[in-house]
Amino acid sequence: MRKIFLIAILLSSSIFATAQVADGYTIHGVVQDSLSQHKEPYATVRLFRKGEIKPLVVATTDASGKFTLHYAKPGTYILQTAIIGKLPTKKELVLDADKVVELGTILTQDAGKSLATAEVVAARPLVKSQIDRLVYSMSDDPDAQTNTMLEMLRKVPLVTVDGQDKITVNGKANFKVYVNGKPNKMMSDNPSVVLKSFPASVVKKVEVITDPGAKYDAEGTSGILNIVTATEATTSGYTVTPTLSWSNLGWGGNIFGMVQIGKLTLSAHGGVNGQNSLRSTTESERELFHDPVNHLLRTTSEFSNRGTYGFGGLDASYDISKHDLLSVSSSIYAGRQKGHGLSSTFLTGNAGTVYSYDNVNHRDSRYHGINTSVDYQHQFGKENQNLTVSYRFSSDLRNNKTLNVYDNLQSVPFVLKDRRIDPDNKSQEHTAQIDFTSPLGENHTLSVGAKYIYRLNRSDNEEYSRLAGTATDFLPDVAQSLLYRHRTDISAGYTEYIYRLKRFSLRSGLRFESSHIRVTYPNGTRVAFSTRLNDWVPSLNLGYNLTDTQLLRLGYNLRIGRPDIYYLSPYVNHLSPEKISYGNPNLESETAHNFQLNYSLFSQKFSVNFSATYSISYNGLTFYSFIKDGVEHSTSGNFLHSKQWSFDTYLNVNPWKSTAFTLNGNLKYSDLKSYRTSDHNYGFSGNFFAMLRQDLPWKLKFGLGVGANWNDISLQGQSSKFKYYFLNLSRSFLEEDRLTVTLNGFNIFNPQQTFNNTTQTAMFRSSTSSVLHGFSRISLGISWRFGKLRAVVKKTARSIENSDVKTGSTSQENGSNMGKSRGN
Template sequence: MNMKRIVMAVMLTMMLAVCIKAQNTDVTYKVRGEVVDSLTLKGEPYATISIFRKGAGDKPVAMAVTDLNGKFNVESRGEGTYVFTISSMGRNTIRRTFEIGAERKTINMGRLLITDSRTELKGVEVVAYKPLVKADIDKLSYSVADDPESKTVNAIDMLKKVPMVTVDGQDNIKVNGSTSFKVYVNGKPNNMMSNNPSEVLKSMPASSIKKIEVITNPGPKYDAEGVGGILNIITEGKGLEGYTATVSLRGSNTGGGGGVYATVKERKLTVSVNYNNSIQNDKKTYSDTERSVTDDNGVPTTVTKDSRTTKPNSQWHSGSLEASYEIDSLRLITASLSLSRYSRKENSDAQTHTLAPASGTGLYGYSSDIFNKDSYSSVSGAVDYQRSFSVKDRLLTFSYRIESDPQTNKQRIRYLDMYAGESWTDFINRIKNQDMDGDQSSTEHTFQLDYTTPFAKHHTFETGAKYILRDNKSTNDKYDAATDGNGELAYDKDNSSHFKHRNDIFAAYLGYGLSLAKWSARLGLRYEHTLQDVKYIVGRGSDFRKNFDDLVPSAKLGYKFSDMMNISLSYKMRISRPGIYYLNPYINDTNPESISQGNSNLDSEKTHSFDLQFSSFAQKFSCSLTTSYSFTNNSIQNVQRMVNDNDIAGLPNPTGKQVLYTTYYNIGKTQNVNFNGYVSWNPLTDTRFTLNAWGGYSHLTDGQSLKNHGWNVSLWTSLQQTIAKTWTVSLSAYMQTPDISLQGKTSSMFSHDFSVSKSFMDKRLNITFNCGNPFKKYFKYNSDISGPNFAYKQQYRFCMQYVALGVSYRIGKLQARVKKAERTIENNDVKQGGGSSSDTNMGPGK
């Protein structure tokens, strides 16, 4: 009986304790704050938060992690005294004590500074992947540095993984479904990148890139150019008081290269140096084209077949120097200098034959030997002065930037084995051996003033002004001779071109921002006035002036469910001004069968877009979903048609034959419905599945007889597995459906690759092996274009099979990075030509 009484007493005591505890846990409390690095003041992502009841053992009553910006908001229950700790790998633990009572249910820890631990950690196990994608209100960013495949692949391969970006089978790039976009490097525009994005990015190693930002809704402070948005390639590294340096080498069956990055910090001065080079010796490419001229009933009257073999090789060098100096806590000066050069050589052999399909008789034909040598260079420097104030986030910035972009273009064409029927003799005599020697240069000075200030607690106002002075010069000299091979090349003044092109751009903007607890809103208005003045010194072409006036509005509304989940609705208007490539009225008749000409009467495109975006990012599952609708009523379209060369005004020595004539008009009326989806899922600790998809439906018309419509879908997927903490294996695949244009479409596309990487010495040494398309060497890519009285088909065969090996090694330790002025110069104001495969042979002035 005594034992039963003891048991009953114990049970009653336990029940009483449970009741008392239940009474104590009636109080719900919240603990919030922010964890930032003590030196850089950047948020500490995924730090572990633990709350313990004081004196109740080591078992926490609540746990959580900080978000991507280092912020936390933890909820628990119970009154009393608690111990609050924050821990992160390689960091000193933060410890705080607080009390919860009936009158105090919310604890605001404020900003907590976390510091590096001097104790070296060993045997730490990675329990989750860091998300590769982050979404802000106006941009998405992809962390290239955290992707193991970045050790060997090039930049354009990494673009296939970036949300809202697609890369087709010929490495043509689209941002948000549009080829009209601009490329920045470290927040500053890079003309060489914007003019030749696919070629330069193919030569640029991904290991030199920290992250790629897709600015999908540029605010009013950005230039209005670029329908798809802006690609901002961030290359600077970061590092701890002292220095850091990374050296990398890579090689593949098509070339190789290397690079070095170093940063040194000494008190208030931080300097970084970056250099990379790449040599590409690509495999031969093959193309077969067939152009049919038809009568009004669609029956072919002539068929021209062209077979071409091309062997390209290229080199790329890039170097940059960046520095920042903190005069005091409110004043900062930053400066940068960058140099880059891209060169390419290309040898082509071609055979051209034109037949009468009814009889099979050869009308004319020839073989051609073509050599091209191009170089693109860029030298730029910038200085920014930033003035902060005692009011948080109030900034005044003065910026100056200078950039020069010299280019050279040389071409040598020799014709062999020429023949022609009697009625085609005059036509074939127009084809002559020729050399073309071109030099282009662009020098621009940009001055910019920006001011932003918060007011009335939840509001922000921004304004600024900008002036760009840009001088372009172009000389393109043509030399030709008789086709017998014995004639000396003679200067052809009539078909040469020297001109000067001056651009003056004035811009001003106003912006307003509202930020409440969970809501945010932005409104912006930008005005731009552009003056283009073109003067011809040598060759055909009439001087002309062209002015553009554009008023560009933008708006965005966002709602934040939590620090890791948000949704936004936006409207933006973007423009595409025609550059000299589109405006130049020079008649390029280098190939008398295919004649092209610019149109000096073009106006700037105006595209209106509405976007709805949802983003959610967590350790296990992350996604970003965007749907958009856009329309353009005056898009610049490349229009091709068969005409009698007598009808081309200004063409010297016409022969009365039908030729393919290409020019540009503001006739496009386009409507697009697009969908972008990015998903990253970690079903297991060391496993990551990634999906990047884009789909769109386009309806294009010139308002008359030309029209086309259809779906275009691209899909990139990857499975990544970490083994034994230091091995990473990745498998990926890419698929694309046919692309739609005003006058035709392309073929579908599929490719795949895998990589294996191994890290040594606490991840200071990394070795990666990469292999692409091991079971299929050559891919076929078809393009069909048709119009009144003609049909054009092309089959392009190119090698996508490759193997690559990369090695990188990091020395030193540095926690500071070169500081950046928060506002700086960003020029992205001109629609460039030559970006697509159809825009070829424009001749002088391109």
């Protein structure tokens, strides 16, 4: 009760403070269309110090086109207005002796060629709805200055982050991550790990592309998450921002810098993070319904791990001429995680205990990779007519050593072997692409392009074993070791047409993709094979601006999910004597038909976005389990029939200038069926996130957030419910708020969190209950920005985007080459 009383006092004092009229200057004006003479409601108005690009004050016009700005310091400034479909206006003004400045009427002109969108900056955060995506402006959200990208994604519409940091887009985990329009393997394979370390302060905006058009790869069935850190370059300067953070769960440091030298513009970032040892205890059991002798298998285990992770990136652009731009982007990443576990297993039946044993497990996982791309763009004399040629290379190498040693064997009826596993998994990809875009008259635009991808996955799994309970040397286990190669050549071509007429916009496209797959086994343990897949991929999107602040859009697309090496590798991983896992090299691509209806309204005090999505697939990729000879087998198949209805709501309310309330929620109904395994599961799942942000006296900023996730449905089971809450308090110091100090707390009164998961078929039931100890987190962050920059790195209008691979887990936390859904 005392805590609630203190928070109420803080909020009351803030509201009282914001009600006072601040000393300084007051600027009044009206924004009006130059031809129709209609007032412009909810136009964005920004005040800049002359010669700089960071806005000092941001506001919007009211329903009658009027605006009022307040600022304290005298000087020369630029006032800018921005309205969708209109050319921006700029007006210079001087604040000196007169405390009230009347600007009168500011006239706007029709831009004539902008795609229908609805945008407003009435209060931060900024959300924009376009015909194929939702855009969240990180640069306009003050919380982004002190939080990581993983924390900020909880506020992004159509994106969910659950209690185990699993990320889903549009209710699904099979999405792709891009950085500045380019696919990023580091983030796509490990989004939770990377984004937990990535500072949100260096991100300009996040695009949730739920309706990718024909120019995007057909792969990635739930969409694309595009993180944009840079756009157009303007003048010159530099800036560097180092950030340090510490918490009871780990430490971290990162740095971001930008500089322009003549026509060359550079942007770089890097970071390193450490995770303290986390301890988890797990109780699991497996019940065989029709086997009274080997009826119930129980395991209790304890596991702890620690790790370090580092990353870096460089973006550069060079203006060769007025019409030619060259841009280069590169990123690297590396990490290591070590873990230690102890477990005890008991099998009981109708006659009592059948057998028991203990197990000691050691894991050492290392990984590193690189992504590099080069883009050249030529702008023709005709406006918006351009040609882009791109090349991209990516490489990812992972080694996940595991040592399993058994002890205290009691009446074990089979031969147990200690195992030492040394798997190397490597993926390489080369991509070449060409794109051409040209307007056809005032309302039409045509884009065409072609693409080629060379993709090679390699899996070398060397296994060594010895008889359990002995101290002899480990010897190579040739029967268990496996060498596997999987090559895919993908050729694609597309055409896309866009039509705009006043409030109406249409985008239609058709893409053709041909994939040639070849699988070989260098050690000759299996027969090599190859296959070819051809796919026609249509897409259609319609958008209509009901008013200047309301957008209605309807979309359809066909998406493809190609299995990666963690779905495909046939290597058999002995997780325990009673459980094995392996991939399926005979998998084909999954296809999903997606239909979406979206409504967006953005006004000065109230913003909302509603989305309804229906997705259907008849050959979905899925992991499943079955019992054979008393052993649980886990593998993957191409036979999931799924129907999913998803409803998403985003709400932002700004009752006062210093107060903002955000709600982000999802409700999904899933109907999953497999005729091959006779499994059928259905039910509701959902999540919500709510946050109150309040500016307090003395330049303090306070945030309070709560959220929950429940009942994520899979073919054979469902995952745990989870609730969380957090608080943060920050203050900026020095001129232009260059130094920021932040204090964060996450579930601070709940140091333990339990996660339950169940799997059930007609033959067996399996359940786990894991308790994560030390779950509460208290962290302190310090960020300091120095230097002045009036430029950010230019990007070509088109670039390479590979979004086709459906990935399994790359962290291999259970020592398996079988994967989980991305984001675990």
